[in-house]
Amino acid sequence: MRKEIYEKVLDFKRRFPTTISWRLKQHSKLASELINNDEEILYAFAAQKAPNSFNVFSTFICVLTDKRIVLAQKRLLYGYFYYSITPDMFNDLTLNMGLIWGKAIIDTVKEQVYLTNLSNGALKEIETVLSKYMIQKKRELEMGDLKDKKSVTQMEKDLKEISKNGEK
Numbered sequence: 268m269r270k271e272i273y274e275k276v277l278d279f280k281r282r283f284p285t286t287i288s289w290r291l292k293q294h295s296k297l298a299s300e301l302i303n304n305d306e307e308i309l310y311a312f313a314a315q316k317a318p319n320s321f322n323v324f325s326t327f328i329c330v331l332t333d334k335r336i337v338l339a340q341k342r343l344l345y346g347y348f349y350y351s352i353t354p355d356m357f358n359d360l361t362l363n364m365g366l367i368w369g370k371a372i373i374d375t376v377k378e379q380v381y382l383t384n385l386s387n388g389a390l391k392e393i394e395t396v397l398s399k400y401m402i403q404k405k406r407e408l409e410m411g412d413l414k415d416k417k418s419v420t421q422m423e424k425d426l427k428e429i430s431k432n433g434e435k
Contacts, residue, residue, distance in 0.1 A: 269299040272330055275311035275430050282433045283386035287323050287368070288313035290341065294328040297347050298339035306332040309426040310396050312389070314382035316340070316348075320368055323384060331400055333423060336373075338380070350380065354404030360397050362390050373397070392434040396426055 273295035280286065291313055302308065309331045316327040316338060327348070330337045336357075338350040352375055359374040369390040373380040385393065403422045 269302070269308070271308050272299050272302075272311050272328065275308065276313050276328060278431060279312040279389070282392075283389040285367070285386040286313065286389055287315060287384035288326045289324070290326060291328070293341040294326060294339055297341040297349075298328045298330050298337060301339055301349055302330065302332060302337060303334075306334050307423065308332055309400070309423055310430040312393065314371070315384040316350075316381065317383055318381045320365070320370070320383050327382070329382065331396065331426065336400075352380070354401065355408060357401050357404075360394065360401070362394055364390055371397075392429060395434055396429055399425060 273292060276291050276295055280288065280291065294313070311328060311330045313326055313328055315323060315325050317325045325340065327338045327340045330339070335354070336352040338352075340348040342348070352373065356375045356377070357373065358376060361372040361374065363370040363372070364387050367387070368383065369385045369387045371382040371385060371390065371393050373382070399422055403419065407419070
């Protein structure tokens with residue numbers, strides 16, 4: 268198991284303790300098994316994957332790698348849920364801030380992914396991370412093989428720094 272994901276999720280949870288999440292170690296272990304060895308982990312956080320805030324038992328680990336966004340949940344008895352969002356499938360990001368918790372909606376070509384029960388303070392950090400990530404990845408897709416390696420490595424360093432210390 269790559270403990271890196273679990274550590275990043277715990278750092279996120281320490282910065283935003285009002286985010287509702289359960290069984291982080293089991294979900295993180297599953298996510299680490301589903302991520303390929305050639306992928307680099309940039310950022311990770313926990314949220315409920317449900318369209319409304321009343322479902323508090325659907326914790327997913329969301330991991331941004333240098334190639335895709337992975338969402339993973341280990342089921343209680345057996346099995347798991349797994350979603351992968353590649354940059355070419357990403358359309359838009361919407362944030363909704365409520366009285367206590369917020370919601371991030373990732374719009375993809377096929378569906379909308381609702382990440383709820385996030386601490387209101389976490390919304391700004393998640394917006395920054397996902398926006399930087401998607402802008403860079405869309406730029407890479409448009410440029411093809413002419414990737415700007417300097418901006419790619421700078422973006423990866425920025426996301427790792429935010430993951431470790433939070434947004435400044």
